[in-house]
Every structure is written in C-alpha cells, then in structure tokens.
Amino acid sequence: MLGFNEEEYLGQVRSTIALRSQIEELAERVSAGRWKNIYFIGAGGTYAAALPYERFFQTRSDLPVRAVIGKEFVLAPDPQFGPDSVAIFASVSGTTEDILDCLEFARERGALTIGFTGYPESPIATGVDEVLLSAPKAWPFDVQFLLFAAKLLSLRGEFDGYDRLVRDLEALPEALLAVTEQADPIGQEFAQKHAQTDYHFLVGSGNLWGFTYLYSMCILEEMQWLRTTRVHAAEFFHGSLELIEKDTSLLLFVGEDETRPLMDRVISFANNYSDDVTVIDTAAYELPGVSDEFRGLLSPIVADAVVDRFSKHLAQARDHSLDLRRYYRVVEY
Structure with missing residues (x-):
C-alpha cells in the first residue's frame, strides 16, 4: 500500500496497548488520591483527539473532566484547576x-501532570510528573486515553466490562491492519476523483466530532492547504447547510454511538442536494477479533485508519507532500 510500512504500523499500535499496566497503575493512583477533576490540555490535533474522552467521562460519570485548548486555558483558566487537578498532555514529538x-x-x-509521547528525552517527557512512552511517531493517542478513562471509570463503578475492552484492544493491531487494507482502494478512488477539488465540507457527531475537527484542520488544511468547513451534525441544520451546492464535496463521518441518527439526517439531506457525498462509516469496516460490544468506543481509531489511506493517496494525486508547510514551525508567529 502507498506510503504504508506494515511492520512499523503494527509496532506503533502495539506500543500504545503495551502501556496498559502503567496506565492502570496511574488510574488507580488517581482514583485513590486527592484529585477531584481532570483536564485534557491540548493544541490542535491533541485537543481534538481528547474530545471523545471528555465525552466518554461526561456521559458516564459525575467526575468533572474537560478537554481544553491550552493557550486559551492559560489566559482564562478554570478556577477549579489547581493542586487537586490532573492535567493530561500528549504530543507526538514531545516538543x-x-x-x-x-x-x-x-x-x-x-x-x-501526565504526558503521552514517543520520545523519552523530549521536553514534554522530561517535564511531566508521569510520562508514558509509546513507539516514536505513534499516533493517534486514542488507545492511551481510552485505557485511562475506562480504567478510572471502572474503579469508580461507572464503566462495566473493562477486562472485555482490554481483550478487544489486544486484537486491535491486526484489526486495524484489516481496516487499512479495506480502505485503501476507497481512499485511492477518492483521491483520484478529488485531486483538483479545493474545498471540502466535513460533518461528524458524537465521539467522531473531535476526529472531524482534526481531519479538517490538521490534515486537509495544514497538510494539503485545502479549504474546509467543519460542523457538528446537530448544528448542520442551523446555518451551514446553506453552503451546500450540487458540486460541494461532503465528507461525512459516521460512528457507532448513540448520535448516529444525527448523521443519518445529514446524509439524507446531503444526498438530495449534492452529487459529491463521501460517507465514512466505521460500521462498514470489519474488526477481526473485536467484539461488537465496544465498537462504538473504537470509532475514532477506526476512522483514523481509514482516512490515513485517503490522505496518502491525496498527497500523491495532488503532488503535495503531507510534510510540506509554509508557516507551521517554519516562521515566527
């Protein structure tokens, strides 16, 4: 497959799952300690990646948990943030x-302070109280966030089936490889069709809303310099639908949680008013070895594996490297 190293990919995913015992110990410490609230503090993709796990806590627990944009949080902090707080950070590079x-x-x-990264000598790894190291360049952080959230909620009696979830995660590397193989020709076809398309409209909901935000901003905009609109499915009908025309490219991210009906409504509208609708439905992808029980929780991870193939093929079709930047980490700002 284009731009895909199977051995490296499997190693990266397995390295995140291998952190389970450390994450469990950390969750047990937090559960038994003085800490009263949790903050996922991110920037760009790491903020967006934390949104499903903010939601995971908020729909199951009375423990206060927030995902926040770090730079704004420093200027306008939550008054509840302090010595009784847990601050979780993630950075692929650690810099x-x-x-x-x-x-x-x-x-x-x-x-x-807790940090997830892949580089032990990086400033983030050496600056946090607790660092959990995966393989270099391992992305996304969903496995680590999910393990921490599920274990902590299990200890609080607010999540049933943690051991079953762990068994599913152990099957995840090979399952995601199967997803990648299934998605590759779909991604190639999308890229060939949209090599000249300069605007995409993205919609998601539930635990795929954060992923929708991420793919719009961090991949299509940052890495491909494409113009996008991103909107939550519940908000789509409150203004954004007026942008849809017959030739508007829509990317609709459909997960397997309780918000799926919101996306069904968007799909119905999109198919009526656009001739260019791409539905990325995680339910369409087989996950060998993974039970149906927790598929909904894994939707962000599955979606990431799917659109990685879209991104690699888009980069080739458009002759625009995913590593090319004009401004990000290039100029002063």
Missing part, C-alpha cells in the same frame, strides 16, 4: 511549543 507553555502553567498550579 509542541504550546503544550510546553501549558505544562509550565500546570506545574505552577500544582496539578499532577
């Missing part, structure tokens, strides 16, 4: 400047 600023702020406030 994200915005995250480093927020980490310093969290340390000054006395919060317990």
Whole structure:
C-alpha cells in the first residue's frame, strides 16, 4: 500500500496497548488520591483527539473532566484547576511549543501532570510528573486515553466490562491492519476523483466530532492547504447547510454511538442536494477479533485508519507532500 510500512504500523499500535499496566497503575493512583477533576490540555490535533474522552467521562460519570485548548486555558483558566487537578498532555514529538507553555502553567498550579509521547528525552517527557512512552511517531493517542478513562471509570463503578475492552484492544493491531487494507482502494478512488477539488465540507457527531475537527484542520488544511468547513451534525441544520451546492464535496463521518441518527439526517439531506457525498462509516469496516460490544468506543481509531489511506493517496494525486508547510514551525508567529 502507498506510503504504508506494515511492520512499523503494527509496532506503533502495539506500543500504545503495551502501556496498559502503567496506565492502570496511574488510574488507580488517581482514583485513590486527592484529585477531584481532570483536564485534557491540548493544541490542535491533541485537543481534538481528547474530545471523545471528555465525552466518554461526561456521559458516564459525575467526575468533572474537560478537554481544553491550552493557550486559551492559560489566559482564562478554570478556577477549579489547581493542586487537586490532573492535567493530561500528549504530543507526538514531545516538543509542541504550546503544550510546553501549558505544562509550565500546570506545574505552577500544582496539578499532577501526565504526558503521552514517543520520545523519552523530549521536553514534554522530561517535564511531566508521569510520562508514558509509546513507539516514536505513534499516533493517534486514542488507545492511551481510552485505557485511562475506562480504567478510572471502572474503579469508580461507572464503566462495566473493562477486562472485555482490554481483550478487544489486544486484537486491535491486526484489526486495524484489516481496516487499512479495506480502505485503501476507497481512499485511492477518492483521491483520484478529488485531486483538483479545493474545498471540502466535513460533518461528524458524537465521539467522531473531535476526529472531524482534526481531519479538517490538521490534515486537509495544514497538510494539503485545502479549504474546509467543519460542523457538528446537530448544528448542520442551523446555518451551514446553506453552503451546500450540487458540486460541494461532503465528507461525512459516521460512528457507532448513540448520535448516529444525527448523521443519518445529514446524509439524507446531503444526498438530495449534492452529487459529491463521501460517507465514512466505521460500521462498514470489519474488526477481526473485536467484539461488537465496544465498537462504538473504537470509532475514532477506526476512522483514523481509514482516512490515513485517503490522505496518502491525496498527497500523491495532488503532488503535495503531507510534510510540506509554509508557516507551521517554519516562521515566527
């Protein structure tokens, strides 16, 4: 497959699952300790990636949990954030400047700081109280976030089936490889059709809303310099639908949680008013070895595996490397 190293990919996914015992110990410490709230503090993709797990807590628990944009949080902090707080950070490189600023702020406030990255000598790895290291370049952080959230909720009696979830996650590397293989020709066809398309309209809901935000901003905009609109499915009919025309490219991300009816409504509308609708439905992808019980929780991970093939083929079809930047980490700002 184009731009795909199977051995490296499997190694990266397995490295995130291998953190389970460390994550469990950390969740047990948080559960038994003084901490009263949790903040996922991110920037760009790491903020968006935390949104499903903010939602995971908020729909199951009375424990206060927030995902926040770090730079804004430093300027306008939550008054509840302090020594009784857990601050969770993630960075692929471990060098994200915005995250480093927020980490310093969290340390000054006395919060317990936790960092997920793949580089042990990076500033984030050496700056947090607890670092959990995966393989270099391992992405996404969903497995780590999900393990931490599910274990902590299980300890609080607010999530049933943690051991069954772990068994599903153990089957995940090979399952995601199957997803990648199934998605590759679909991604190739999309890229060939849209090599000259300069605007895409993206919609998602539930635990795929964060992913929709991420793919719009961090991939199509940052890595391909494409214009996008991104909107939550529940908000689509409150203004954004007026942008849809017959030639509008829509990318609709459909998960397997309780918000699926919101996306069904968007799909119905889109198919009536556009001739260019691409539905990425995680339910359409087989996950060998994974039970049906927790498929909904895994939708962000499945969606990431699917659109990785879209991105790689788009980069080739458009002759625009995913590593090319004009401004990000290139100029002063």
